[in-house]
Amino acid sequence: MNKLSVIRSTKVDSIATVRLSVETSGEGFFEITAEVARFLKQIGARDGAVLIYLRHTSASLVIQENADADVRTDLVTALRRLAPVNAAWVHDVEGPDDMPAHVKSMLNGVSLQMPVSDGDMALGTWQGIYVAEHRTSPHRREVVLQFCGSCADKDKATD
Amino acid sequence: MNKLSVIRSTKVDSIATVRLSVETSGEGFFEITAEVARFLKQIGARDGAVLIYLRHTSASLVIQENADADVRTDLVTALRRLAPVNAAWVHDVEGPDDMPAHVKSMLNGVSLQMPVSDGDMALGTWQGIYVAEHRTSPHRREVVLQFCGSCADKDKATD
Amino acid sequence: MNKLSVIRSTKVDSIATVRLSVETSGEGFFEITAEVARFLKQIGARDGAVLIYLRHTSASLVIQENADADVRTDLVTALRRLAPVNAAWVHDVEGPDDMPAHVKSMLNGVSLQMPVSDGDMALGTWQGIYVAEHRTSPHRREVVLQFCGSCADKDKATD
Numbered sequence: 001m002n003k004l005s006v007i008r009s010t011k012v013d014s015i016a017t018v019r020l021s022v023e024t025s026g027e028g029f030f031e032i033t034a035e036v037a038r039f040l041k042q043i044g045a046r047d048g049a050v051l052i053y054l055r056h057t058s059a060s061l062v063i064q065e066n067a068d069a070d071v072r073t074d075l076v077t078a079l080r081r082l083a084p085v086n087a088a089w090v091h092d093v094e095g096p097d098d099m100p101a102h103v104k105s106m107l108n109g110v111s112l113q114m115p116v117s118d119g120d121m122a123l124g125t126w127q128g129i130y131v132a133e134h135r136t137s138p139h140r141r142e143v144v145l146q147f148c149g150s151c152a153d154k155d156k157a158t159d
Numbered sequence: 160m161n162k163l164s165v166i167r168s169t170k171v172d173s174i175a176t177v178r179l180s181v182e183t184s185g186e187g188f189f190e191i192t193a194e195v196a197r198f199l200k201q202i203g204a205r206d207g208a209v210l211i212y213l214r215h216t217s218a219s220l221v222i223q224e225n226a227d228a229d230v231r232t233d234l235v236t237a238l239r240r241l242a243p244v245n246a247a248w249v250h251d252v253e254g255p256d257d258m259p260a261h262v263k264s265m266l267n268g269v270s271l272q273m274p275v276s277d278g279d280m281a282l283g284t285w286q287g288i289y290v291a292e293h294r295t296s297p298h299r300r301e302v303v304l305q306f307c308g309s310c311a312d313k314d315k316a317t318d
Numbered sequence: 319m320n321k322l323s324v325i326r327s328t329k330v331d332s333i334a335t336v337r338l339s340v341e342t343s344g345e346g347f348f349e350i351t352a353e354v355a356r357f358l359k360q361i362g363a364r365d366g367a368v369l370i371y372l373r374h375t376s377a378s379l380v381i382q383e384n385a386d387a388d389v390r391t392d393l394v395t396a397l398r399r400l401a402p403v404n405a406a407w408v409h410d411v412e413g414p415d416d417m418p419a420h421v422k423s424m425l426n427g428v429s430l431q432m433p434v435s436d437g438d439m440a441l442g443t444w445q446g447i448y449v450a451e452h453r454t455s456p457h458r459r460e461v462v463l464q465f466c467g468s469c470a471d472k473d474k475a476t477d
Contacts, residue, residue, distance in 0.1 A: 012171045012330045015365050015467055017433055047174050049210055051367055053433050055442030057383045063269050065216045070250035071261055078262040083396060091388035102389055103396040110381050111430050112270050115176055115212050115305040122303045124214030144440045146433040149174055171330045206333050208369055222428050224375045229409035230420055237421040271429050274335055274371050274464040281462045283373030308333055
């Protein structure tokens with residue numbers, strides 16, 4: 001029932017790393033798909049994988065539907081139910097939304113990787129890449145993007 | 160108390176990518192461990208890592224016990240409790256099982272990576288790799304497998 | 319609002335893999351950040367990524383706050399609420415804490431990757447890497463660490 005198809009192989013000759021700064025306006029999902037695609041184009045990425053890493057403990061990375069915005073509204077609701085504000089948390093010195101934010105960050109995670117072929121990410125039709133902000137107030141979030149694989153134009157990948 | 164042991168090093172000279180089509184019969188866990196192992200054997204993988212990526216937003220990838228099938232039954236139950244069908248979701252145009260499926264996909268994730276040594280995945284004794292289908296009806300799910308590392312027989316890794 | 323900055327590139331010439339044995343004292347979080355950093359130093363890692371993989375189905379890997387220990391206390395509480403002991407699990411032959419441990423392992427995951435630049439992990443200020451033990455009794459947990467990228471001193475990366 002399962003079948004294998006389309007094998008490619010290539011050299012592995014490049015690692016390129018960039019820091020992406022994302023300004024959030026408070027709780028919700030902030031799409032970074034275009035920024036990741038821009039990075040891959042900028043370095044001339046061909047085949048390999050892109051690692052996306054979030055340097056925070058009260059936000060997370062999520063790959064989810066980028067068509068109907070209602071989906072993200074419901075995802076926020078679902079996370080609030082899983083980690084409610086009023087749950088007698090021991091850690092409350094940073095505000096009532098802080099500990100729920102840590103729980104959501106743990107569940108969703110802060111590390112993602114995606115295959116890249118001929119410069120294109122293997123995203124599904126409905127998939128977008130999001131920074132999920134779990135704090136109530138706006139934050140500046142740092143994301144590290146790292147491509148490992150082959151680059152068409154090596155000159156573009158230097159500092 | 161923690162100790163480091165057995166260091167290996169090698170050249171990194173190959174990237175091989177394949178698309179795997181998985182037919183699900185509705186909600187539940189569908190093991191793909193054998194397919195991933197077959198891919199690694201087919202390309203002559205030696206040392207490196209295999210990236211497993213699912214191109215969907217209402218299914219997920221899970222590494223879990225492959226011994227007692229009751230575990231998977233309980234995992235389905237646990238997910239239903241975390242993201243119930245009747246929870247007044249805003250997004251319901253695709254059916255009552257759709258939004259819960261998105262929540263489960265977000266929590267479990269769609270991206271996994273596993274070390275490979277001498278062609279063998281670093282799977283623990285009880286670990287299997289699963290596509291978790293969260294929709295009620297059968298679906299065809301696309302998984303991308305990508306190995307990055309060294310291959311014993313480079314000829315096998317070409318198109 | 320989002321901006322790209324600081325691109326680096328390098329050669330990819332090394333894969334180094336190590337097994338780390340972690341003794342847990344029962345349910346809770348056990349930090350392995352120092353062990354991962356020691357591994358990277360030992361092999362002379364420069365630029366690339368480190369893959370962290372846990373070979374178990376009733377424990378997980380978590381990147382979370384390493385400042386206030388109350389956060390980890392609350393994370394344990396949150397996980398107990400999401401996967402309670404008394405929930406009429408079908409799979410109960412290994413004790414009442416076993417099936418909840420599988421659920422927690424599924425939600426948190428067992429695979430993480432982190433960028434490395436000039437030998438340093440891209441950890442945020444408050445981030446630590448933890449093995450989360452979900453069983454009540456002490457266990458020995460096996461973690462595989464794998465660096466892929468460039469090493470300053472190739473001699474250090476051999477067996």
